[in-house]
Amino acid sequence: MSHIVxxxxxxxxxxALSVACRRRGLEFRPNKTHHAWWGRxxxxxxxxxxxxxxxxxxxxxxxxxxxxxxxxxxxxHWEIGLVANPNGRGYSLVFDNxxxxxxxxxxxxGENLSGLIQEYGVEVATRKMQRQGYRVTRAETAGKVRLHCxx
Amino acid sequence: MREIIITFDGADVTIETKGFKGAExxxxxxxxxxxxxxxxxxxxxxxxxxxxxxDAKTKQ
Numbered sequence: 001m002s003h004i005v006x007x008x009x010x011x012x013x014x015x016a017l018s019v020a021c022r023r024r025g026l027e028f029r030p031n032k033t034h035h036a037w038w039g040r041x042x043x044x045x046x047x048x049x050x051x052x053x054x055x056x057x058x059x060x061x062x063x064x065x066x067x068x069x070x071x072x073x074x075x076x077h078w079e080i081g082l083v084a085n086p087n088g089r090g091y092s093l094v095f096d097n098x099x100x101x102x103x104x105x106x107x108x109x110g111e112n113l114s115g116l117i118q119e120y121g122v123e124v125a126t127r128k129m130q131r132q133g134y135r136v137t138r139a140e141t142a143g144k145v146r147l148h149c150x151x
Numbered sequence: 152m153r154e155i156i157i158t159f160d161g162a163d164v165t166i167e168t169k170g171f172k173g174a175e176x177x178x179x180x181x182x183x184x185x186x187x188x189x190x191x192x193x194x195x196x197x198x199x200x201x202x203x204x205x206d207a208k209t210k211q
Binding site for chain 1: 152153154155156157158159160161162164179183186188
């Protein structure tokens with residue numbers, strides 16, 4: 001009952017991530033060193049390559065559903081953990097996608113966290129382009145976000 | 152006017168540039184790509200890029 005996975009995301013700007021979390025109904029929990037999940041690895045999924053299962057659940061920061069109290073195990077409010085990116089830059093995201101608790105995360109952050117990762121990219125790009133003097137408008141169609149930057 | 156259109160589709164990112172000359176568009180988007188963690192999946196070069204490249208080849 002533990003389907004913990006890691007998503008490659010290259011998260012660098014934690015302030016932009018915090019904004020992205022708010023837009024998805026999530027909250028960024030800085031310096032939280034445990035993210036709630038099933039609580040113990042029972043070997044029913046591949047797990048995270050290269051990481052000792054005893055370390056599952058440890059993280060550097062966490063993300064949870066806004067206004068909830070996290071807890072491990074069945075029915076708990078589980079969280080997304082930020083861990084050091086194995087590629088050496090920034091953070092990647094880990095979470096347990098099992099059962100109802102995993103589905104609650106997926107409902108907010110998107111399948112494989114793609115919605116949260118997308119929103120993070122949108123916020124990073126918006127800030128970067130505005131700093132370069134561009135005006136930025138945003139449009140959404142069928143889940144895609146289009147930034148039109150001009151100057 | 153210079154335009155950069157960035158499309159996000161899940162974890163995939165597409166960058167399109169308009170109104171830049173030569174390799175200016177690649178310079179303009181390099182910092183953006185770095186900030187996005189190199190997740191760009193495709194790039195559309197402007198007509199101006201093609202024109203400058205063709206002109207340079209003709210002059211050789």
